[in-house]
Amino acid sequence: MHVIAPSAFAQDVAVCGYPLSIFFIVVNEFCERFSYYGMRAVLVLYFKYFLRWDDDMSTSIYHTFVALCYLTPILGAIVADSWLGKFKTIIYLSIVYTLGQVAMAVSAIHDITDTDKDGTPDDMTFHVVMSMVGLFLIALGTGGIKPCVAAFGGDQFSDSQEKQRRTFFSVFYLCINGGSLLSTIITPILRAQECGIHTKQSCYPLAFGVPAALMVVALVVFIVGSGMYYKAEPQGNIMMDVCRCIGFAIKNRYRHRSGRYPKRQHWMDWAEEKYDKLLIAQIKMVLKVLFLYIPLPMFWTLFDQKGALVIQPDQMQTVNPILILTLVPIMDSVIYPLIKKCGLNFTPLKRMTVGMFLAALAFVCAALVQVEIDKSLPTFPSASQSQLKLLNMGAEPLKVKLPDNVQLELPPNQASEQYLTFGEEEIIVSVESRVGVTRALFLTKGVRETLLLPANISSEWLLTEDVKAKPQQGNNAVRFINGMLTGVNVSIAGAEPTLLEPEYYSNYSQIKTGITTFTIRSGSESCDYRREFGFGSSYTFLIHSTFKFGPSCHESISAVEDIKPNSVHMALQIPQYFFITAGEVMFSVTGLEFSYSQAPSNMKAVLQAGWLLTVAIGNFIVLIVAELAKIPEQWAEYVLFASLLIAVCFFFSIMAYFYTYMDPAEIEAQFKKNVDDDKDDRALKQKMNFAKDSVESDDEKDENKQTQL
Structure with missing residues (x-):
């Protein structure tokens, strides 16, 4: 292996037992992860509220992006191990x-002032292309x-720093x-700021711009060290060598499939006729770990859906990293x-198995919480139904007769307690006060309405x-109805007032939690008029x-x-976040270190990429299962995924039981050493053969002389 050595100063300097270079690497990682997760925190909101995509489109693009982020490590690993170096x-x-x-950040710079007939901004093509x-x-x-x-x-640690290397992966x-x-x-706070020249909008350029700046910092810090x-x-194109070696082993095994040839201990041993035994041993190590993955x-699949467990507000997601920093x-x-x-051998694979079980337990907790949430949710009309509420805007009580x-x-200035559901499009309503009035109403299917x-x-009625859906992002939807015979101006929290016509209603406005x-x-x-709001409610003020x-x-x-x-209460989510985080710590941190420790020296990045590939496949499973399952109840979907993970956990525990841990450095x-010994043996045999040939040559000369005499 060719090595570019660090400076003598860097070799001698260590801080708390760690090479000084490690601190540049961890600061780089901190800034890079801030950049990535900061951008990702508002990405779905950007799709839905800036690009105006629907939920399905936004979710599909989001999971496709995340999956791609975990597919490209294979490319990075090949480039690093085979061409450019890490x-x-x-x-x-x-x-x-x-x-x-x-x-x-550039894709989000847009001050929307003009829209086409369907209300969609009419110049989104540039922004969609730039964002993609x-x-x-x-x-x-x-x-x-x-x-x-x-x-x-x-790589920064020497062989004598194995303990520090293991701790490094936790750090x-x-x-x-x-x-x-x-x-x-921070990023949701930046997004919530208002920016724009002509209109006040959520500040996505700032929400994406700060992560971009942190990525610049990450790059500069890494270069400084x-x-x-x-x-x-x-060491050359190692991936090409690996692929060729595996291909030759398969082809050679197929060619010699008859019973005349001696059996090999491992199918990769069929490549020994052409490839070096050391390379074959390294490939065996990698394949052994990849099979385990x-x-x-x-x-x-479960872990990347933890965002779906959030009730409100969206920053409840911070519980996960806080728990990780603690756990x-x-x-x-x-x-x-x-x-x-306690005398228990809690091996890395046992930790990962327990981590998988804890993740499944987290989704069982999520299902129980979802059941409680469903109990509190209103029942909205189906596509074949209509819902109606009645509001008395007068000062006299009313008697109403419906189908x-x-x-x-209806008392004065009050509404019916709940929505009534109808299957018919036309209903007859009779209202009686001092006089009686009967009229036909035409209702809209799949819609909630107030009379x-x-x-x-x-x-006129x-x-x-x-x-007809709970407000998103923890907001509350409010509107005003003017029951007077004169117009009034209504403004919310100091905003521009809206003229409200007599006996008419306003559009809904989004109000954040609080007073x-x-x-x-x-x-x-x-x-x-002051009022305190919670999360996800809708009010009509008369x-x-x-x-x-x-x-x-x-x-x-x-x-x-x-x-x-x-x-x-959001506190009910804490148990599920605790279990998913404890599972992540035991599974992910351990898996990261396990992937490095079990990889041969020339394929460290490749095996790290194999580990990350499991994340990409997990995101694709989310898309496939969500599309095929079509489970209407959210709690049932949680139970389904938890059951699948428990089954997988069982099979993984069996595979882990039969796994034999390796020391790649010792094997290599x-x-x-065997290669060197073989070389020495060949050299000794050559010397012995040379000496033997010399003796035989002398004997032949003596015989020739004797014959001549």
């Missing part, structure tokens, strides 16, 4: 990565460097989640040593289309027909709750 691969692909982040180019470059960059950085960090994972934690908190790194040069994608040192310093003191002999009594009954029921102040004005008079400005004006406003706020040294 150091140059990280540098070049980080530049590609940075360009992708910049492209995403940006995502492709990011997938190529982050995926390409992913197997290289971990393996490059492991490395802490940096990943430290960057993830900060970015998941250049003189301190141990840089192992690539076959069941692992199922873990990532990793606890596991390394307390749990694992304690298990060892199927349904009778209601506004004015103070004078003989005048209005049907309003209501919210919000609504201001109602007419001429020089005003009224401030301004009474008898409304008067003054200190008690808020008493003349009725709140009609169309959709209840979330009643399931043994083969190299």
Whole structure:
């Protein structure tokens, strides 16, 4: 192996027992992960609310992007181990990565002022193209460097620093989640800022621009440490050699399939006629680990759906990295040593098995929480149904008669308690107060509507289309109905006022959780109405027909709750986050170190890529199962995935039981020694044959002389 040695200063300097170069690598990883997870935290929101894609399209593109991020490590590993080396691969692909982040920030620069007839911005083509180019470059960059950085960090340790190398992978994972934690908190805050020249919009350029800046920092930090790194040069096109060797072994085995030829201990031994035994031994090591990885994608299928477990708000996702930052040192310093003191051999594969089981347990908890959530959710109309609520806008009580002999009594300025469901498109409604009025109503299928009954029921009745899904992102949907005979201006939290016509209603506005102040004005008079909101609710506020400005004006406003706020406490999610995080620590951190420790010296990055490939396959399984299963109930989907993972966990435990741990360095040294011994034996035989030939030659000369005499 050709090696570019670090400077003498870097060789001698160590901090806390670690090579100084490690600190540049972990800072680089922290910044890079901040960049990646920061961009990813708002990506689906960008698809839905900026590019205006629907949920299915947004989710499909998101999972395809994540899967691509875990497919490209194979390319990065091949380039690093066979051509450029890990150091140059990280540098070049980080530049590609940075360009992708910049492209995403540029794609979000747009001040929407004009829309076409269907309400979609009419110039989205440029932004879609730029964002897709940006995502492709990011997938190529982050995926390409992913197997290289971990393996490059492991290369910095000498053989006498095996303990520090094992700890490094835990520290490395802490940096990943430290960057993830900060970015998941900060990036949504940046997105929530308003920016735009003509209109006020969510600030996606800032939300993508800061991760782009962090990627520049990551690249600069890594380059600064250049003189301190141990840089192992690539050993030729190792992947091509591996593929050819495997192909020859298969072809040779097929050619000699008859029983006349002696059996080989391993099918790769059929390549010994052409290829070096050391290469064959290295391939055996890699194939042995890759075979063990076959069941692992199922873990990532569950893990990459943990975002779906979030109720509200979206920053609840920060629980995962916070728990990781807590659990990793606890596991390394307390749990694992304690298990060892108890006399139990808690091997890496046993840890990974327990991690898979904990992940399955997390989804069982998620299913139980989802059942509680479903109990609190309203029942929305199907495509063949209509739902109707009635609102009395007058100061007199009303008696209402509906189909199927349904009778209601509506107090003044109040609505019916719940929506009524109808299968017919046309219904007859009779309303009685001082006079009686009967009319036919034409309802819309699949829609919730409210019938506004004015103070004078003989005048026109209005049907309003209501919210038919819970508001997203933890927001609340609110609207106002003016029951007076004069117009008023309504403004929300100091925003521009909206003129509300007499006995008419406003469009819905999105309100964040907390206390919000609504201001109602007419001429020089005003009224401030304050209300506290939870998460995911919808309200209709009725301004009474008898409304008067003054200190008690808020008493003349009725709140009609169309959709209840979330009643399931977010704390119920903590157990599932604890289990999924504990499972991740035991599975992912251990797997990262296991992949490095079991890989031959010339294929460290390749095996890291194999480990990351399981993540990509897991994301594809999400898309396939979600498409094929079509399970209407979310809790049932959680139970399905948990059951699949438990089954996979069982098979993996059997495979792990029969796995024999390897020391690649020792195996390689043994083969190299055998090669050297073979060379020595051949040299000795050549010397002995030469000496024998010399003796025989002398004997022949003596015989010839004797014959002549």
